[in-house]
Amino acid sequence: MQSVHPAPTQHMLARAVIHIKLSKLFLVASVVFSCSIVFAPLKAYLTEPLPWTLPPTFNTSLKALAMTIPPRYINATTGAYHYDATFFVDVYRYTVPLVNRTCLETLVHIAASSFFGAGMRDAICSFAASTNDSMVYCQDNLLFSTHISSACVWGVRHAGGLAFYYATIPRFNVGQVVAKLLFRVIITLYASAQIYRSYYRHYASLFETLRHHGDANVVRYVVYLGDPTSVILSDGFVSSCFVIDIYLSTNCVVGGILRLSQIDDFGQLTLGALYTSRLVWMAFFGMRYSTLVIKRLRWEHRVIGLDSTLMMALAFFASTGIVLLVANTPLMVFYHWCNDVGASSPDTVELAVSIVYMTLCIASIPLLVAYTWVTANRWRVLKRVSTTRVSSLHLSQSFKQRVLFFCEFCFMTIPPDKLRGGSLYRFCALNPRLRRLPLVGFESADCFVDAYDVHGKLLYRMRLSLISVALGTGRVLIEDAAGSLRLLPGNELNGFWSLALTTTLTSKDVVARIRHGRCTSPWLL
Numbered sequence: 001m002q003s004v005h006p007a008p009t010q011h012m013l014a015r016a017v018i019h020i021k022l023s024k025l026f027l028v029a030s031v032v033f034s035c036s037i038v039f040a041p042l043k044a045y046l047t048e049p050l051p052w053t054l055p056p057t058f059n060t061s062l063k064a065l066a067m068t069i070p071p072r073y074i075n076a077t078t079g080a081y082h083y084d085a086t087f088f089v090d091v092y093r094y095t096v097p098l099v100n101r102t103c104l105e106t107l108v109h110i111a112a113s114s115f116f117g118a119g120m121r122d123a124i125c126s127f128a129a130s131t132n133d134s135m136v137y138c139q140d141n142l143l144f145s146t147h148i149s150s151a152c153v154w155g156v157r158h159a160g161g162l163a164f165y166y167a168t169i170p171r172f173n174v175g176q177v178v179a180k181l182l183f184r185v186i187i188t189l190y191a192s193a194q195i196y197r198s199y200y201r202h203y204a205s206l207f208e209t210l211r212h213h214g215d216a217n218v219v220r221y222v223v224y225l226g227d228p229t230s231v232i233l234s235d236g237f238v239s240s241c242f243v244i245d246i247y248l249s250t251n252c253v254v255g256g257i258l259r260l261s262q263i264d265d266f267g268q269l270t271l272g273a274l275y276t277s278r279l280v281w282m283a284f285f286g287m288r289y290s291t292l293v294i295k296r297l298r299w300e301h302r303v304i305g306l307d308s309t310l311m312m313a314l315a316f317f318a319s320t321g322i323v324l325l326v327a328n329t330p331l332m333v334f335y336h337w338c339n340d341v342g343a344s345s346p347d348t349v350e351l352a353v354s355i356v357y358m359t360l361c362i363a364s365i366p367l368l369v370a371y372t373w374v375t376a377n378r379w380r381v382l383k384r385v386s387t388t389r390v391s392s393l394h395l396s397q398s399f400k401q402r403v404l405f406f407c408e409f410c411f412m413t414i415p416p417d418k419l420r421g422g423s424l425y426r427f428c429a430l431n432p433r434l435r436r437l438p439l440v441g442f443e444s445a446d447c448f449v450d451a452y453d454v455h456g457k458l459l460y461r462m463r464l465s466l467i468s469v470a471l472g473t474g475r476v477l478i479e480d481a482a483g484s485l486r487l488l489p490g491n492e493l494n495g496f497w498s499l500a501l502t503t504t505l506t507s508k509d510v511v512a513r514i515r516h517g518r519c520t521s522p523w524l525l
Contacts, residue, residue: 119346286363300432305441421463
């Protein structure tokens with residue numbers, strides 16, 4: 001049973017604090033994290049051409065490409081990889097032994113064969129089974145019936161086996177490239193405005209609160225800024241636009257994936273890793289929109305908020321690992337089927353089904369991870385709910401916060417009696433339905449404030465959460481014992497508030513007491 005009772009107001013002396021300081025390390029980290037999010041669409045131009053740097057185009061007919069590409073690159077590609085910066089052409093070289101008994105065994109040795117159409121696969125297998133000295137075959141790559149690139153493969157027989165060369169030739173349309181640049185600039189400007197409106201502008205009210213409603217014994221505050229990544233993740237428009245941006249650059253995504261399969265050119269390998277890291281936005285898209293399913297099925301208690309940094313790393317390695325596994329195992333047969341579903345002829349590949357399937361797979365990773373984690377560690381979750389308020393402060397810290405505090409203070413620890421705040425996470429643990437986005441961990445968006453007296457002694461450390469980010473604006477739903485919902489207007493929580501949670505000794509009833517201050521800061525203690 002849960003009930004909400006207003007607790008007595010904590011009156012503070014209105015006074016001027018001598019000094020409010022920002023931690024330089026946390027400030028720099030917050031700015032870096034913000035810029036990494038805001039400029040994520042524009043980072044694609046580390047690999048993609050800008051409208052004024054478009055490469056010259058080849059003759060786009062397949063017959064002309066078959067006559068032009070092999071003579072141009074067969075001598076230039078002496079290693080496993082060659083990049084032509086003039087035409088943005090990637091060429092890969094694969095060596096296949098002659099002992100393969102089936103067509104699939106031959107294709108498994110060619111990492112790019114996941115993107116081969118039916119005609120290209122048949123041409124390769126026919127060449128491997130024959131005694132011919134060479135072969136060449138070209139195809140068009142389509143996305144939703146739009147020509148995005150071409151590809152050519154040619155093979156040469158030698159004493160040790162077969163050597164196959166695979167070249168990708170991107171197709172750039174000036175109008176589409178300009179429109180995509182404008183689209184990315186608009187996303188960048190919108191994300192910048194959202195970070196300021198939803199996050200950074202609230203620090204002004206925080207400083208005002210500390211300056212005029214601070215503790216009488218405090219003469220100096222040190223503020224540790226948070227990471228606004230979760231704020232952008234919670235914006236459905238931004239996450240949707242980032243996924244659309246990936247779709248608009250499918251040819252470059254394919255190129256980035258293939259660059260991960262070679263190690264000859266470390267620079268291009270690094271660029272491929274940076275470019276394919278954009279696929280993690282599909283995971284963030286899943287974190288945002290899985291809420292619709294979770295809320296509908298009332299599964300909030302079966303999942304947990306995920307740290308954005310760890311989720312980014314997990315999604316990147318998982319997606320890259322899956323792609324490389326498919327490219328080098330018989331699992332590629334499924335992608336062959338996906339690419340052939342919408343193909344109009346054997347010399348074309350329709351990538352729409354493959355990229356939609358990849359989007360669904362990557363977007364489902366957060367839900368699977370959160371559900372598996374809670375299921376496998378249910379006893380830990382229950383233990384966290386029943387522990388003291390101090391535990392909620394520590395266990396809810398994000399990976400970035402732990403690293404930054406370690407760099408700031410090394411091994412220095414704060415005594416438990418000097419810790420304040422963090423009550424929001426115990427409140428959400430007691431009633432998971434209150435979390436606005438169950439899969440998004442908002443812990444990294446919290447800021448910390450250290451309070452010092454006139455002698456420079458640390459009096460306490462506060463953890464403050466933006467209630468508009470974690471619980472949303474408007475009204476907060478509180479579920480009572482009867483299962484019905486009572487509504488608390490959002491403006492009643494719009495202040496320097498804290499949540500005091502207690503459990504009675506005579507029953508298992510949980511009482512949530514809302515303790516509010518005298519200011520109008522949107523930060524929750």
